[in-house]
Amino acid sequence: MNCELAHERIVTAAYGELPDEQIHELERHLRTCAECGTERERLLALKVLADANPVIEPDANLVARSRQRLEEALDALPPKRWYEWLAQRMMNNFAALQAAPIGACLLLIVGAGAGVLGGYEVTQSQTARFEGQPKTSNRRPVVLEGAEIASISSIARIPNSEVVEVTYNQIVPKQMEGTLDDPEIRKLLMVASQNSDSPTVRFDSVDLLVEECRARHSCQATGIRDALMVLLRYDQNEGVRAKALEGLQPFVAEDVQVRNAVLEALLNDNDPKIRTSAISILEPVEADTSVRQVLHSVANSDENPHIRTVSRQVLSRVPQFQ
């Protein structure tokens, strides 16, 4: 055994993780190598020193306070919607299936077999129907004006004929009007804020959602607050992120998740205007040291001198923070 390996094994042995046969080998080496013997003494001394920083059991008040705060947060969570329950159930069933591979394989075989058989039966019945029909089929679908073809699902040639069956999906433009109180309108706005390619559409939808939040019309229960946090973190357009930040301002004091999202924006957003806005909306928050820590970091290391100055000014009002 060389000394480098011995040094590693000394650490493992000191923490009771070395297999017995390797302990024996190590002991043999230590009997002959004074340097490694000293190394072991040093490690044991380190262990004693490290115990000068003992682990303290949390006191009953801390446990009670933490539990109380957790219960309040859990009570404030919105109830799961029916489709969320359904999706969760399906995921659990899928997971149970994953844990039972033989059952999963059997299910796959049975399902595939049923699918093949069913497809064969359908094809046969369609062939029988088409045999008496003229060669030109009347089954051309009506294509709506302005409706795009989104995708083609399948193409099948009817056996023993020149007829081809194409299954396709169409995008049908539609319009809807309603107030911001209308859940359907809100749903569409949330989809627009996250799925639109156009930054203008995303900005307009976020603007309306922020207005809804400002009026405090069930902002949390409908998921608007979560949507704004996602936009603040991930949207590519700085106008959209700035608008999302504006919408989250009323909730910085009461919602830890919102506060964390704003702190992340302060640390990581590459737009200085957004970082400056983030500082200005950080109200004094009792008992949250994260705010002070992030402001310290920004005051010392932000690349923008104005932001460093503003952070220091806010920190100078330290008694308002804890």
Next chain:
Amino acid sequence: MTTATTTEGSGRGKAGQAGLSTAEERAAARAPEMELIRQAQAGSRSAFDALVRQYEHQVLRLALHLTGSEHDAEDIYQEAFLKAFRYIGNFRFECSFYTWIYRIVTNLCLDQLRRKKTRREDRAVLVDSSGDEIDVLASVSDERSYSNPSRELDRKVLGARIQAALGKLTPRERMVFELKHYQGLRLRTIGEMLSTTEETAKNTLFRATKKLRTQLAELRS
């Protein structure tokens, strides 16, 4: 039922049987917990509360020792259990619930340690009896005039030096050292919690102890 513990000198066969029944007993002991988890996954709040009660002390102990702050420990506790509540449906019984919840807590603690690393560390200061500040990070000269330094002060100074040395480790090294030295977990469990291998956890522990020895060399002398 065969006893779970083996005594020294028992034959390999007996030890093997005892080991098997230990595993069986462990599985049996976990059965009530698995039932609680299933109920919590089905939406039972009381089942989730029971799980919280089982693990809250360990979570707070770890967070408190790592952060040194009751407020930060509370925040980590809050975030960890809220995350557990939100994602308990994703728990697949591939590991123990203990490992799963600790994985959440260690990730939160790592984030906390990384955030602390981005700012200058607050220097640990103590105030002596004359009201002067003592910077415990600087080497303390023997000529400095303390009036009767108490053992308590020495212990606090030493504790602060250890904390400062721990603060110089990378977040991952700090976490592995914390989980091994202070929490007494096995390296394999630590690897699972940090989503890495036992070997990597072992190497990280080795690096951490090496760095700590260098930092604390002057204390020993």
